[in-house]
Amino acid sequence: MSSVMPGLMSMVLFSLNRSFPSSIRGLNYWAASAVCIAVTAVLFALRGAVPDGVSVIVANTSMLVGIGLSLIGTELFFGRQPSWRFVIVTILFGSASISWMLWVHPNYFGRLSCITALLAVLYAAHARLLLFFGGRNFNTLFLGLMFLALTIASAIRCATSMSPGDVAPDIFARDPVQLVYLAINNFMALLVTVGFVMVATNRLHAQLERQSATDPLTGLLNRRAFAVLHAKAQERARRLGRSLTMLIVDLDHFKTINDRYGHDTGDRVLVDFAERVASVLGPYDYLARFGGEEFAILLADASAQEAFGRASAIRQLVQVQVDCDLPTYTCSIGVACLDAADATLARLSSVADRALYRAKSGGRNRVELTDEALATG
Structure with missing residues (x-):
């Protein structure tokens, strides 16, 4: 034996x-x-x-x-x-x-x-x-x-x-x-x-x-894992009688970066963005890549005005060139803040997307709130 x-x-x-x-x-x-x-x-x-x-x-x-x-x-x-x-x-x-x-x-x-x-x-x-x-x-x-x-x-x-x-x-x-x-x-x-x-x-x-829950390029949460964490955050916010805040972030003119510098550089820009934004988020904030150059951030215990301030800080952080080997890039951010009972992932995404559209229509490299977010905040 x-x-x-x-x-x-x-x-x-x-x-x-x-x-x-x-x-x-x-x-x-x-x-x-x-x-x-x-x-x-x-x-x-x-x-x-x-x-x-x-x-x-x-x-x-x-x-x-x-x-x-x-x-x-x-x-x-x-x-x-x-x-x-x-x-x-x-x-x-x-x-x-x-x-x-x-x-x-x-x-x-x-x-x-x-x-x-x-x-x-x-x-x-x-x-x-x-x-x-x-x-x-x-x-x-x-x-x-x-x-x-x-x-x-x-x-x-x-x-x-x-x-x-x-x-x-x-x-x-x-x-x-x-x-x-x-x-x-x-x-x-x-x-x-x-x-x-x-x-x-x-x-x-x-x-x-871990692989099934993360984006292979950036190492961030993917949409599936983000949805699971959102459900837990919504239940917690509902139990505490608080609102839920979500940011949709889109890198400006990302297709131009890919066409001019190549897809390898485009991938490095996405990784750079993910690392820099993740470094300034709190321990109970969640950052996910929704696909392409679009990202989502779920903020813990933030009002609409607080979320606007944090989104503005992220926008300013991103536009500063840190890596000289990468092109300068900017981002546009839409902010959604809803009462926990209404803050399903689909509803938050829809509201944040409308705010993001306003940011892009307004010239890009901007942060926008929708009327729903202003009412909640």
């Missing part, structure tokens, strides 16, 4: 690595780690049937390599700098120490203390990474707790191996502590690989959800 199950899970992880998007990194290291753990289990089981150099040195080195690779994979998965130096030094030190205590100064319990201490260090680094930097979701916490349990088990086994008493120097000796330690490691080896699969599939699910 100790060799077969990690081996099978490595096949699953390798398959996921090939089918998942390249933005989800580290799965190949997790799969290679599972292979190393499977090889380790086989070599330990062959103790006495193969040379000690293989069943002791290669087996323990393979185990350290496997745990180290899993740590590297998790660091890549969470976008952190891989700690290759730490892992390589740990593996080399462990391999050299095991070799010394096998061939130069034979000491079974010394080898056991050394390998369990190094495993505890690697497990602790992994647990810290998952629990402190992996986010607060069930799958990550589950995996972090598994590595924490492995850390504790290895530390306890290291401590007990320093005072072995009358226990026989054999990995399969009938020592209750050793039997419990082996059982925990075998069980956790399976749970950890299952945990890797759970964390990876959870990341894919979150990424697909």
Whole structure:
């Protein structure tokens, strides 16, 4: 079981690595780690049937390599700098120490203390990474707790191996502590690989959800996600007896920018606009790309006059050239402010569109309110 199950899970992880998007990194290291753990289990089981150099040195080195690779994979998965130096030094030190205590100064319990201490260090680094930097979701916490349990088990086994008493120097000796330690490691080896699969599939699910809710060019909300947030905002405004405000923003003469400078520059203008406007919005304001050069902004707790002031600030911000590699551009903004009961997305969009039409008819690079917004404000 100790060799077969990690081996099978490595096949699953390798398959996921090939089918998942390249933005989800580290799965190949997790799969290679599972292979190393499977090889380790086989070599330990062959103790006495193969040379000690293989069943002791290669087996323990393979185990350290496997745990180290899993740590590297998790660091890549969470976008952190891989700690290759730490892992390589740990593996080399462990391999050299095991070799010394096998061939130069034979000491079974010394080898056991050394390998369990190094495993505890690697497990602790992994647990810290998952629990402190992996986010607060069930799958990550589950995996972090598994590595924490492995850390504790290895530390306890290291401590007990320093005072072995009358226990026989054999990995399969009938020592209750050793039997419990082996059982925990075998069980956790399976749970950890299952945990890797759970964390990876959870990341894919979150990424697909995010992609379905955002505009691929600007990274802003798309119309579908904006509609969901609008419904929540309308319910909140209705409950509090407040109005709801929406801005429709259109970049002026955007077709001319595309024709004169090319569509690549046009795309960069859209991204520039999205980044600059998003940077000045509040935490409960929502900015979405409705399509082409048209954007929508839902403002939290803003009257018509307050919305007009904020829209004017956005208009002034946009017309200032920040990136010398981009052409100067301006925008026109229509403001809609309605009582929450009437502020459906269709109604707000219609009112804001009429105000936007007035802004464009009035010469562009303007902010306009409709009569409905003035009455509400």
